[in-house]
Amino acid sequence: MKAELNKDPDLKALFHRGEHLIWITGAALSLSLLMITGLILLVISRGMGFFWPSPLTQVTGADGKDIAGVVMSSEKFRKQGADGKMVSGERSNIKVGNRDLYGLDFRWVEHEGLTNWCTPKDAIQIERWEYGDFIGFIKSFNQSDAPVAEGTVAWERFKKELPIALKLHRKIAEMERDEIGAINNDIRAAELKIKKIQFAEKDAVKRDSQVAQLQAQIAKDKVEFEEVRVKVAKLAESARTNSITMLSSDGREKTILMDQIVRAYQPNSMSFLQKAGHYIEKLTEFITDEPREANTEGGIWPAIFGTVMMTLILSALVAPLGVVAAFYLREYAKQGPIVRAVRIAINNLAGVPSIVFGVFGLGFFIYTIGGTLDSIFYPERLPTPTFGTGGILWASFTLALLTVPVVIVATEESIAAVPRGMREGSLALGASKFQTVCRIIFPAAVPGMLTGLILAMARGAGEVAPLMITGVVKLAPALPVDATAPFVHLERKFMHLGFHIYDVGFQSPNIEAAKPMVYTTTLLLLIVVVLLNVAAIQLRDKIRKKYQTGAFA
Amino acid sequence: MTTLETQATPMTQKSTPTEMTHAVPAQAMGGLHTETTLIEVKDCNLFYGSKQALFDISMNIPAKRVTAFIGPSGCGKSTLLRCINRMNDLIEGVRIEGSMNINGINIYDRRTDVIELRKRVGMVFQKSNPFPKSIYENICYGLRIAGVNDKKVLDEVVERSLKGAALWEEVKDRLHDSALGLSGGQQQRLCIARAVAVEPEVILMDEPCSALDPIATAKVEELIHELKKQFTIVIVTHNMQQAGRCSDYTAFFYLGKLIEFDATERIFTNPKEKQTEDYITGRFG
Numbered sequence: 001m002k003a004e005l006n007k008d009p010d011l012k013a014l015f016h017r018g019e020h021l022i023w024i025t026g027a028a029l030s031l032s033l034l035m036i037t038g039l040i041l042l043v044i045s046r047g048m049g050f051f052w053p054s055p056l057t058q059v060t061g062a063d064g065k066d067i068a069g070v071v072m073s074s075e076k077f078r079k080q081g082a083d084g085k086m087v088s089g090e091r092s093n094i095k096v097g098n099r100d101l102y103g104l105d106f107r108w109v110e111h112e113g114l115t116n117w118c119t120p121k122d123a124i125q126i127e128r129w130e131y132g133d134f135i136g137f138i139k140s141f142n143q144s145d146a147p148v149a150e151g152t153v154a155w156e157r158f159k160k161e162l163p164i165a166l167k168l169h170r171k172i173a174e175m176e177r178d179e180i181g182a183i184n185n186d187i188r189a190a191e192l193k194i195k196k197i198q199f200a201e202k203d204a205v206k207r208d209s210q211v212a213q214l215q216a217q218i219a220k221d222k223v224e225f226e227e228v229r230v231k232v233a234k235l236a237e238s239a240r241t242n243s244i245t246m247l248s249s250d251g252r253e254k255t256i257l258m259d260q261i262v263r264a265y266q267p268n269s270m271s272f273l274q275k276a277g278h279y280i281e282k283l284t285e286f287i288t289d290e291p292r293e294a295n296t297e298g299g300i301w302p303a304i305f306g307t308v309m310m311t312l313i314l315s316a317l318v319a320p321l322g323v324v325a326a327f328y329l330r331e332y333a334k335q336g337p338i339v340r341a342v343r344i345a346i347n348n349l350a351g352v353p354s355i356v357f358g359v360f361g362l363g364f365f366i367y368t369i370g371g372t373l374d375s376i377f378y379p380e381r382l383p384t385p386t387f388g389t390g391g392i393l394w395a396s397f398t399l400a401l402l403t404v405p406v407v408i409v410a411t412e413e414s415i416a417a418v419p420r421g422m423r424e425g426s427l428a429l430g431a432s433k434f435q436t437v438c439r440i441i442f443p444a445a446v447p448g449m450l451t452g453l454i455l456a457m458a459r460g461a462g463e464v465a466p467l468m469i470t471g472v473v474k475l476a477p478a479l480p481v482d483a484t485a486p487f488v489h490l491e492r493k494f495m496h497l498g499f500h501i502y503d504v505g506f507q508s509p510n511i512e513a514a515k516p517m518v519y520t521t522t523l524l525l526l527i528v529v530v531l532l533n534v535a536a537i538q539l540r541d542k543i544r545k546k547y548q549t550g551a552f553a
Numbered sequence: 554m555t556t557l558e559t560q561a562t563p564m565t566q567k568s569t570p571t572e573m574t575h576a577v578p579a580q581a582m583g584g585l586h587t588e589t590t591l592i593e594v595k596d597c598n599l600f601y602g603s604k605q606a607l608f609d610i611s612m613n614i615p616a617k618r619v620t621a622f623i624g625p626s627g628c629g630k631s632t633l634l635r636c637i638n639r640m641n642d643l644i645e646g647v648r649i650e651g652s653m654n655i656n657g658i659n660i661y662d663r664r665t666d667v668i669e670l671r672k673r674v675g676m677v678f679q680k681s682n683p684f685p686k687s688i689y690e691n692i693c694y695g696l697r698i699a700g701v702n703d704k705k706v707l708d709e710v711v712e713r714s715l716k717g718a719a720l721w722e723e724v725k726d727r728l729h730d731s732a733l734g735l736s737g738g739q740q741q742r743l744c745i746a747r748a749v750a751v752e753p754e755v756i757l758m759d760e761p762c763s764a765l766d767p768i769a770t771a772k773v774e775e776l777i778h779e780l781k782k783q784f785t786i787v788i789v790t791h792n793m794q795q796a797g798r799c800s801d802y803t804a805f806f807y808l809g810k811l812i813e814f815d816a817t818e819r820i821f822t823n824p825k826e827k828q829t830e831d832y833i834t835g836r837f838g
Binding site for chain 1: 669682698
């Protein structure tokens with residue numbers, strides 16, 4: 001007996017007991033984890049390294065011309081050799097920049113015949129507001145077209161002058177945006193008022209006097225506009241006095257105005273700390289700035305803002321709608337074939353392709369509701385639509401509709417999970433059903449509802465297809481929240497991280513330049529979704545604690 | 554709305570002899586015939602869908618006494634108890650025939666306000682069910698839903714109820730802690746205090762001690778003894794010793810029928826029916 005007990009079970013016995021099935025469950029989980037980890041690692045490794053300054057490589061080509069740039073990737077390939085046989089060669093994709101000189105800023109270069117590989121210490125990479133990066137060497141620093149310093153001295157002089165030029169650039173941008181923007185807004189508002197008066201005012205005398213008044217106002221604004229414009233032009237003129245002359249690797253000269261430069265650095269002579277500083281600077285810019293150059297440069301702040309704001313509006317819409325609907329379904333509706341059918345319909349709704357919701361949102365929210373709002377409240381602006389076109393509000397409504405099944409199902413389950421005794425205890429004390437629902441069942445079900453909301457948020461934040469027809473744009477001129485009254489502009493179009501990934505990755509005119517942006521933006525979208533979820537989970541835990549063990553005053 | 558405040562209708566067994574009580578001899582100590590009836594059940598039949606659970610139950614439950622319902626599982630004692638505050642309304646497909654009067658008013662009348670009824674007929678459940686709120690808020694719940702929000706009144710009621718449920722000394726320093734932090738026995742007494750706080754006339758207890766250890770059970774039984782001075786108590790129990798210890802009257806149910814209803818002493822010492830005797834002596838059940 002003892003011997004039998006101690007015996008290792010043989011394979012057949014293990015099989016019979018179902019051990020192999022347990023292994024399969026473990027393997028399935030491992031596989032899922034592996035895929036998710038792989039995805040996240042890929043995104044992190046590609047996305048995180050983008051801002052780290054890469055060395056500038058210089059090499060002499062077969063034609064004797066030098067090529068300087070950042071080696072992005074190298075690969076082996078098969079090609080036809082001189083004798084017609086297939087031989088293997090190697091080539092690299094080099095970011096050579098200087099789009100204004102070369103036409104293309106990325107080049108595939110075959111290694112065969114290349115000589116003189118080196119990383120010159122004085123090679124400079126310049127980021128510009130337009131035309132992408134310039135890669136080359138500094139020749140001179142100029143004031144009013146006359147060189148005042150050359151070589152290393154010019155580089156030192158340039159580094160001193162750059163912050164001043166940037167400050168000026170920022171000031172001009174601010175004046176253009178704020179002062180000119182405000183006057184423009186005034187003029188537009190006055191013009192709208194005139195239209196409105198002509199539209200609504202029946203008394204001709206009154207109408208003419210009011211219109212004349214407004215026109216005088218517009219004239220005054222226009223004068224002011226002209227004044228500011230002249231001031232800006234003067235500033236811009238002064239910003240253009242200094243420039244640098246650069247030499248490209250193939251020996252061409254290019255003069256770049258200080259006004260056009262974002263930053264410049266010599267990656268080959270930077271210390272680790274300097275590189276880290278550069279990295280942090282670029283990362284900050286990426287998170288807090290607006291995009292430039294068809295979204296391939298600059299930051300993605302408007303997209304982050306749009307994503308978060310849309311998700312918050314969506315949550316604010318979907319939570320009450322889903323919760324109230326679930327309470328009716330679970331607590332008040334007479335359980336029977338109709339309610340069962342409704343429940344099945346809700347579950348199926350979660351499986352409808354999201355683009356269908358987008359089309360519905362376009363047809364119902366934008367054209368029907370938005371169009372009606374326009375014709376009632378903003379007739380003077382027509383045919384330019386206000387709410388009758390895609391915007392952050394309608395996109396949020398559409399996504400709320402898309403995610404409401406998740407909230408309903410989760411809420412229903414959490415209501416059903418409230419112990420029967422709790423409900424009976426309340427009723428036995430003389431509470432009405434409504435009081436019981438409000439005071440006992442609702443609080444107890446809140447954590448479950450928040451779980452549903454978290455799922456809805458995660459789904460909503462990651463959804464792109466329906467947004468493309470309900471208000472997302474490649475580049476929004478203004479955020480949905482700004483300093484002009486009424487401060488929150490829900491009718492505005494907005495940018496979204498998910499759409500940004502699609503746009504930068506697949507619609508960009510400069511695919512190579514955009515590729516790293518795709519990973520970085522994906523990483524950021526993941527971070528935003530995780531942060532939103534963590535916030536909601538924190539809230540849920542807090543509430544759960546409050547209703548389960550915490551103190552009540 | 555019909556309130557249940559009308560005067561009690563004194564009724565002796567002699568004037569309305571019923572099937573179940575005809576056997577009670579006049580000399581029975583504290584016999585049913587001398588008690589004031591509070592709850593009068595007449596020909597009560599209850600159906601779950603097509604399945605009948607109660608058959609022609611008629612009994613008079615006396616005021617300010619403890620009446621125990623005993624019987625094997627599934628005999629309908631809990632079902633009858635839950636009829637008294639119409640908790641069975643919550644179950645779909647339940648149909649009740651016959652009448653049930655409290656203070657002479659039919660609680661199954663169409664005009665009866667169920668909410669008012671439940672305020673007058675409190676209930677304590679088998680499994681203690683404190684709300685996930687503080688001890689204080691648990692006690693206040695019944696008053697708050699009735700619209701009482703005066704802190705002074707609430708404080709007073711909380712103290713009185715907890716004292717009434719012999720819980721005050723144990724929890725007076727942590728009234729605002731969660732009720733879920735109490736022990737099982739304390740939770741059950743809290744539920745009793747919660748029922749007492751709304752000052753009902755009747756307290757229904759559905760196996761209140763079945764989940765408690767013997768010491769907690771003893772405390773609850775002691776409490777029941779105290780409470781009967783003020784309230785009419787109907788208690789369902791599986792524990793015959795408990796019925797013997799704390800009830801004045803005992804009703805024995807079997808298969809949905811009321812077999813015997815008499816003073817507890819008589820039921821346990823000299824039952825009239827063979828089935829009752831078999832059950833209490835442990836021959837079945």
